[in-house]
Structures are given as structure tokens and as C-alpha cells.
Amino acid sequence: MTNSRIYLSPPHLSGKEEYYITEAFETNWIAPLGPNVDAFEKEITEMVGAEDAVAVSSGTAAIHLALSLLGVSRGDKVFCSTLTFVASANPILYQGAEPVFIDSEPETWNMSPKALKKAFQEAVQEDQLPKAVIVVHLYGQSAKMDELLMLCNQYGVPIIEDAAESLGTTYKGKASGTFGKFGVFSFNGNKIITTSGGGMLVSNDTEALKQARFLASQARDPAPHYQHSMVGFNYRMSNLLAGVGRTQLQVLINRVIARRSIFDIYYHALKELPGFNFMQELEETEMNRWLTTLTIDETVAGVTPKELLEALNRENIEARPVWKPLHLQPLFKGARYYAHGKNNHVAETLFKTGICLPSGSNLSGKQQMRVIKCIRETVNNSISNRSYLISGKHEV
Helix, strand or coil, X not given: CCCCCECCCCCCCCCCHHXXXXXXXXXXXXXXXXXXXXXXXHHHHHHHCCCEEEEECCXXXXXXHHHHHCCCCCCCEEEEECCCCHHHCHHHHHCCCEEEEECECXXXXXXXXXXXXXXXXXXXXXXXXXXXXXXXXXXXCCCCHHHHHHHHHHHCCCEEEECCCCCCCEECCEECCCCCCEEEEECECCCCCCCECCEEEEECCHHHHHHHHHHHECCECCCCCCCECCCCCECECEHHHHHHHHHHHHCHHHHHHHHHHHHHHHHHHHXXXXXXXXXXXXXXXXXXXXXEEEEECHHHHCCCHHHHHHHHHHCCECCEECCCCHHHCHHHCCCEEECCECCECHHHHHHHHEEEECCCCCCCHHHXXXXXXXXXXXXXXXXXXXXXXXXXXXXX
């Protein structure tokens, strides 16, 4: 019998979502907005320590709203982490602005303060500072916010935190997504908690978020008829999905504990394999370990990341490469990019050497052992084959 599919990060329902969904049906609050939306926004702000939040249709929508609120428009520049999903940068194009990509640094895999500093210095020389800096917290790992904030504050440029993957992560005791002018969370089906699709924009600027609600509701003017003086968006979350989110939020801490435990099991089972190096946790942070990620030095391991991914796939196990840097994407061909150091392109190296292992909080112990067994067997077979070839050469 074929082994059942092991997914990278599938949805994990608590079993209690139906309560709020049923309530929405019984009260006929099934359209966008409603009491669940209001409550979900309030509960998020209380959990992360922000002043206000706006529930929207996706994390991408939240980034778009943040850029709109900051007045980003055609001809402007926005600095953005390069090692991330395309959704982090697409809204820059929505606004007609130009993305400038910033390399990663090796400790967190997130935005390099060295590269950011160089980008700012050149922007000053060209007399065109960016309108915003989008800092991504990759795979649940917080970026080095102290250094990044210091630079952005020095030049008076606001930060948008793309915390889509890092809900539940803390940096020096403070919640991810609450350091910049705006923070963004995602509740896509693969995230640590899900509403099937949805996002949240958080900020301490309550006036700005009032404007976000206006823009996200088609920018309808306060008039008895339908009147619109500016472009708006259909971005508000439905009351049904917000009900799912409320229930999911109640188990967030449990989901973080589960994913951290999954990482620990992988780490202790695989850390001795030659050439395997796991993403380490930044000091004074606690990351949600959304995905367990590692790099493979094929010259030591004897197996390439591609070969390992293929071996896992043959066993019906979903694993993936690390994100392809955005400055290498055809969509952004010709975009400016700043490396971590001369001839030191950290994001490119991570893309070539990194993989993501199945990390869902509902991953069973038996399933995880399947993943570990496949990895160990693949590496051991490679080492055996290499030893045989070397031995054969000696005999010849």
C-alpha cells in the first residue's frame, strides 16, 4: 500500500471552528464584516500588543494597504527583502513603484543590515530615499530589528514588517510585526494558523488604520448614496472566515509549541549528518519555527538538495527548496539589488543549498520518522556509493 502523502504545512483545525461559523449562519452575518471580524481584530491586537488591527482578504492585501497609506506611488522606490515569496513585493508594482532588493545575512537569513546601509548611502547620493522598507521575517525567524530600525530611523523611512510567516514569534520579548509602522500577518492555508485565506494589518497608528478600513471597503464616501472620491479596494475579511480565525487564534501557542518540538526532533535526529546545517534561532528571540529549514553542503554530504528533494518526493513526502530570491525572478529582471558583501550573495547561496522539511503542527510522530528515515537512507546510500567508487578506483 502506498504511503499517504505528507504535506509541507497543511491546515490544522482545532475542531471548534464550527461554533463561530454556526453562529454566523444563525445570525445571518455571512457577508464581509460583522461581529467576528470586530472580535478577531480586537483579539489579535491584544495578543501581539498593537493598538489596532484591520482584518483583510490576504497578507498581500495588507501590504498593499500599508504602501497606499504611506503614499507610495509611481516613480517611488521601496526597499524589500529579496529572499521571500513574491507576494512581499507584488504590491510595490501595484502602486507603480520600483522595488529595490536587499540581500539576506547568514545568521537569520533575513534582511542584511550591511546591505541595507549601502542601499541607503547610495539613495542619499542619488537624492531619492525609498518611501518604505519591507522587512520579511522568513520561516518564522525574526530579522535583526534593532539594527534595521536604527538605519531606517536614521533616514526617516518607515518599516513595513511582513510577518506573514512569523505570527507567534517574539524578538527581545516583543511580538513580531509590532516594530515597524505597519505589521502584516497571513492566514493562508499553510500558515501557523489559518482562516483558509486572509490577512491582518496591525499598527499603533489608529488614524492610519481608520483610513485602511475606508480603502479596504471600496473607499465609499460618507454619503446616503454610493459616492467615491478615490480608488478603493475590495479587501475586507468575511465574518465567516473571521470566526475560523478567532478559534485558530486560541490555539496559536499550542501550534508554536508543536512546531518547535518538530524542529527539535529533526535537529537531534539529523544534526550529525555531514554537511547538514539547520537555521539557528537568533539570540534573545523565540521563533515559531513555521518551517524547519536547513542547508546542505553537497561537497560534504555527498548528496545535493535536489537529489534529497527527489528522494523525499518518491516517498510521497512534500519538501521544497528555499524561496528563490526575487532579484533572480524574471518578473523583476533589471531591478536593483544590494548584496550582503562583495562577492557574498547570501540569499543566492541559501536558495542553492536550502530545503524546507514537512513541519505542520499536525505532523504525527510516525510521519516525521518517515521523513527522517528517508533523509538518513538517502545520505547513507550516497556515502556508501561514493566509498565504493573511491575503493574501485584504488583497485584499478
